[in-house]
Structure formats: structure tokens, C-alpha cells
Amino acid sequence: MILIGLTGSLATGKSTVSNLLRSPPYALPIIDADLLAHRAVQPGTYGYRQILAKFGPTTPDLLQPLDPTVPLGGGGGxxxxxxxxxxxxxxxxxxxxxxxxxxxxxxxxxxxxxxPLVRLAMARELLYHFVRGRWAVVLDIPLLYESALDVLVSVVLMVAVSSPSVQMRRLRRRDPALSAAEAQDRVGSQMGVEEKVARTRARDACRGKVLLNDGGRGDLEREVARAMGEVRAEAGGPLWGWWLLGSPVGAAGAGAWEVYLGWRARRRWEEERRRERTRL
Structure with a gap:
């Protein structure tokens, strides 16, 4: 099973690509890290209690006000x-x-x-799709590089725009409630588009693919078709996948090899950045 890491910065079009990949002709299962993160902090969960304990005492507006039209469960009053x-x-x-x-x-x-809660949920879903014999699964992770999860995936699809002004304009259009300063803070809290693109291109050509999203939806669909055509061509055949499904040792070995390749790509990038900083 091929793990495809889908990433991109805010307002670059990652969600659009995710929706394309979950639909025909690809029909790939999507493991959405943002969705899992939302579930992990729902009321009553462990994550919810941890966030309240950490931020509640110093963030008075941390919880949404109660909706008076919705009946309360339990105590009443x-x-x-x-x-x-x-x-x-x-x-x-x-x-x-x-x-x-x-x-x-x-x-x-x-x-x-x-x-940690998201990673545990991802592992459960990956096991489910592996047992079902899926040829590929998409891990939709906005912070793929920041969280070091790029070492786990066979291929990175990085959705990008060529200009920061395009990103800011799309973000403000998507969320008009954000002020310019708040939008800049959110963009600045993540790794920059340029660095993510450079990291993706530094991987082997078959393991890192940049999808440029400066045009319309049709242009993006063609970018996705190009990248997925390459992924299909570079992947092993279906017999290889079924052999791994029936061989736990083979599957573990193949997984360990993919992690090693991902780790090596990350290490190579970090060493290159250190050399660049030394030359400055």
C-alpha cells in the first residue's frame, strides 16, 4: 500500500485536491488530519479535557457560549x-x-x-485500509513537514501557489472574518510555501511532486492527473500489493524501507540547509 502525503499551506488549494482524489477516477481513501484533530477535541474527550486544563484558566473565551435553543442533557435547570x-x-x-x-x-x-491523538487515529485508519487491500491511501496533513510525518509517506504531493499575495488574497476571501493581521499570523505560524516546495523537490523525483495552483480548477485537475499518472506508473503492480498483504514480514520490511527512504530525504535536506547557513 502506497502512502501519499498531501500537504500545502493555508489557502493554496489542498482541500480541493483532497476532494479530487477522493472522487472518481481516483476514488482513494483520505485520512484527513484536520478532521481527526477536530474529533480529538470534541466535548468529553481526553484531548478536550487536556486543552481545558492547559488553556482554560487563562483564556476566558475558550469555550463557545451555550445555545439556549438546544436542550441540555442530564442535569437540567x-x-x-x-x-x-x-x-x-x-x-x-x-x-x-x-x-x-x-x-x-x-x-x-x-x-x-x-x-499524538491524531497519529493514533491515523494508525487505526491505515490498518483498516491495509487489511482491505487498498493500493494507496492519502494522508491529508497540512503540517506534514512540521510534524516530521513526511518520513512515513512514499510520495509527497505539495499544493502550492507561486506568490504569497495569491495565498493571502485567497485566505481573506475564504474567511472574511479574519483581519489582515490575523491572516498574516496564521500564515506565519506555518512553514512557508517556498520552503515546503523546496523540501518536496529535494526528494527523489518519484517521491516528491509539486502541484502548482495559480490558475483555475481545470488547471489544477490537470496537475493532479499528471502527478497521479506518475504515481501509478512508479508504483508496484497489484500482485506485489496482494503479496505484501499476505506476508506480514514482507509488509513490515517494505514499510521499514519506505520510512528509511523518507528519513534519508529529510536528513539530506537538513544537512543541505546547515551547509547553506554555514556559507552565509
């Missing part, structure tokens, strides 16, 4: 508890996005709560 109130993502975003040591510390704390 018109008074709700934390179990019925969802986390206000905008308030949490204001707390963790932006520059400064405090923001970075809070962002790291949030990632330390959510990322």
Missing part, C-alpha cells in the same frame, strides 16, 4: 457544563497563532496535546 460546550477555535487560534516566544510555547503545547 438551564445551566450547562463544560461537557456541552465546544472549544471556540477562533479564540484558541488567537491564543496560539502569531510571533513571540509565548505564542510559540502555547502552539507547541497545543500540538503536544493534539498530534
Amino acid at each position: 438551564g445551566v450547562g457544563t463544560n461537557a456541552e460546550r465546544h472549544i471556540d477555535r477562533a479564540a484558541l487560534g488567537r491564543r496560539v497563532f502569531g510571533d513571540g516566544e509565548a505564542k510559540r510555547r502555547d502552539r507547541n503545547a497545543l500540538n503536544g496535546i493534539v498530534h
